[in-house]
Structure formats: C-alpha cells, structure tokens
Amino acid sequence: MSARIFSGEREAAGIDPANRGLAYGDGLFETMRVHRAGVPLWSRHLARLREGARRLRIALPSADFIEARIADAIAGCDAGVLKLLLTRGEGGRGYAPPAAAEPVWLLSRHALPASPAAGLRLHWCEMRLASQPALAGIKHCNRLEQVLARAEAEAAGCDEGLLRGIAGDAIGATSANLLVLHGGRWLTPPVDACGVAGVLRGWLLERGLAEVADLAPDAVESADAVALCNAVRGILPVASLGARAWAPHPAFNELRSGLAMAYPMFAEDRGAA
Template identity: 70%
Template sequence: MGRDRLDTVSIANRGLNYGDGVFETMRVHRGALPLWPQHLARLREGAGRLGIAVPDVDFIEARIADMVSAVDAGVLKLLLTRGEGGRGYAPPADAVPTWMLSLQPLPEVLAGLRVHPCETRLSMQAALAGIKHCNRLEQVLGRAEAVRAGCDEGLMQDLAGNPVCATSANLLVLRDGRWRTPAVETCGVAGVLRAWLLAQDLVEVAAVPPEGLADADALALCNAVRGILPMRALGAREWSPHQATDELQARLAMAYPMFQHAGSKP
C-alpha cells in the first residue's frame, strides 16, 4: 500500500475524474503537525464514508516527518484518492488508493477579513456533509465570487439561506456573550479547529438564521491553517474589533502557540 510520494498521477486516477477522494490541509510548525491526530481522525472518517481504504499510516507518518522535519512554518496537504480506473463510476473492488503530499508556504495572516456573501449556495447532502472530500466546485464558485468582489473570503449559505461556513473556514458568531457555529450535518465541513473549540466548550453548535449575522456582536472564521480570524466586514456591514475575539484567539494560542499572532488587535 505504501508508495513513494507522487508528483504526478495517471489520467485514470479517480480523484481527477470524479473528485473521488478526501484531503487534509495542515499547519506545519517547527518541524511537526500539532493537529495531526485530529486531521487523521477526519481523514479516516471521510475515507470510511466513501469506502476508501486508508493506506499504511506508519508509512505516511514517516514520509510526512521526512518532508516537514526541517520546516519551521508552512502548510502540508495530504490528498487520498480511491486510486485508478474502474468502469465508469463503479468503484473497482481492487482499487489501490493513491496518496500524495505537497508542501506549501504559510499564507499571510490578515488582521481582519472582508467577507463576501456568496450567491452560490451549498447543496444539502448528508452522505457527504462534514467530511473533507474532493467535490469542491461549490467552494470554487463561491471563492471566485469573493475574489471578483475584492474580498478575502466568501460566506456560503444553505438552500434555505442559513449561513453555514466560509469557502475554506468555519463560521463563529458571537451573540449574548456566547460563540456559536452552525451545524454541518447536511452541508459544510466539520473543521478540525471548530471541533477543538467545541470540545473546549468555547463555542457551541446553534442554528444561525438568515438574519442572524447582521446583528451579531462579532463574527470570526476559523481553520486549521490560519487559526481564528476576525471578520471586519460582511458585504456592506462592518464590525469593530471585539475583545471576545482576542480572548478566543488567546485561548487557542495557549494550547497551540503556532496560532499566536497580532490577530484583531489594531
């Protein structure tokens, strides 16, 4: 099962043809992946949901160590597909999964995000919700909208108009002194950092209605690469920096020093 790291894949790869795979995008910090156990758990969950075997984890971990041991800061992407071939959509019984690693530079950390309310909606699909699969055209279309609007990110709603998440981050909404995040049972991704915030009881899952953002006290986004990022604007609505966001960032940085940054401070 263990293969050497790939730089190319066959055009028969099912990841290329059908998005038939899952991935993780992970922060590298001082030669390691501090959130690796959580990423691995989600990878297993996603692969299990799709019926893709997870290759030898010891071997993958050894290759990851080779790649990141000398890296101070960066992003490592792990992509796992069902492998090659099969006649049409039917997964081949004997498919050998393909996995790939690629190292990318750390993106710049923005002090406050300008977020575009996307017109592209997230469809409801319980079989795929939560996992980080490779069918990402909705996110591609949403992010393209955000870029056209000159924004840093795009906020996506479900078909009923309820805010769910950004194209590549989960949504945190502060109301009445509590941070809330929408459920991801029918669409959206169950982010690794979102899961940590929930487990620490710093955030709770709660429905956010369509009108539930404009009058929020503060909004933030979170993901496992950039940590917690305050939102400065959603469309025309703007927010000032909020102490609760600073405090949430500080709690995270205590557990994971890689997320220590100037944050929302002016």
C-alpha cells in the same frame, strides 16, 4: 512547492490519467499547519481523514506509514502548510468504483500564507451549498461549490465568501468555519447536511468555547462579533459583511488567546492580524 506521490505504500513517479480523483473527485484531502517540523493538529486531521475514508470506502495506508512520510516531508520546516490528498486510485471509465483499487495519495508542502493586516471583508455568495448528509463534514474532493463561491467573493473585492445552505441559513466560508458572537456566546452553524467539520471548530466545541446553532443571515448580521477559523490560519476577525461592519471585540481576543495557549503556533500570527 515540493510533492511526493504514493500508490499504497510504494512511492510513484506520477499520477495515472485513469486516477479516479482526477476523473471524478473520488477522494479526500487534509490541509495542515506545519510548526517546527511537526503537525500539532495531526491527530484531529487523521480522525477526519479516517472518517472520510470510511464513508467513501477508500482504503487508507497505515497511520504509521503516513506519519513517517509526513515526517520526511516536513523535516527542517519551521512553518508552512502540508496538504495530504488521498484518492481511490486508478479505475476504468465509468462511475462504478473498482472492487480492489489501491489508494493513490500525495503529500505537498507549501509556504504559510501571510496573516491579514486587518479584519476580513466577507461577501454573501449567491452560490448555495447542496444538502448531502453522506458527504457532510468530511473534506471530499468535490469542491466546485467552493471554487465558484470564492470567485464570487474575489469579484466583489472581498477576502472570503460566506455560504448558505439550500434552506438559506449560514453554513461557513469557502475555506473556514464561521463563528458568531451573540450575548457572550460563540455560535457556529451545524454541518450535518453540508459544510466541513473543521478541526479547530471541533476543538472549540469540545472545550465549550463555542456551541452549534442554526444561524439565519440576520443572526449573522446582528452579531456582536464575527470570526472565521481553520487549521492553517487559526481564528481571524471579520471586519465587514456587505454593509455591516464590526469593531474589534474583547471576546475575540479572549478566544484567540485561549487557542494560542493550546497551540503556540497561532500566537506567532497574532501581531499581524
């Protein structure tokens, strides 16, 4: 991993112990796929980052400056993952945000995770996602629900954990959005009370390839096919959820082929998944 840290538009040597992201999770992050020294989904990540900064009232460096630093960070990188972490900056003890804090943010580059050799095994998590519309959709840094849920899934010997909201409907996996096939239509849960509005989920919705619908657990388990999607790994098939198993479905291949035509980086992953 390589990383660079910035305070506003000045490079910094490290993270101050008084950083509010460290103390309170007062910040945002984006995890992006790098392909041939570029970030093909950058405009979508930037839009979500801007929305998150607006909601949390965190100052954001200029897009030109961020983009220049991203270009530096991924120069010569054919395939990988880039994480952008934005915090409000330094502040004293206590929750009240400083009136004029300078944002502190960092860029870190990581290896691309291997594509799974088979469909994913999912586990229904006991952990529930709390409802908070003010934070729903954005990628804020308070992720303890996902941390505990992922630990549940790993303890169960599964690849991912499937999370429900307080009311009991499915919301998504710990690090991916949920796609469920019913009657030839791909459905994905709403994320206006909790969960993350993934950039690939948004792409699918804009093109009419998926639609938003409430999904009770039995609607997931009775689906013709289930998949997960995120910006790093694309669209991945689900093979099982507890005792329920799914065989490969032609509609999944059609959906992933459409994504690969728009974003060729995901075509390169298809053989291994």
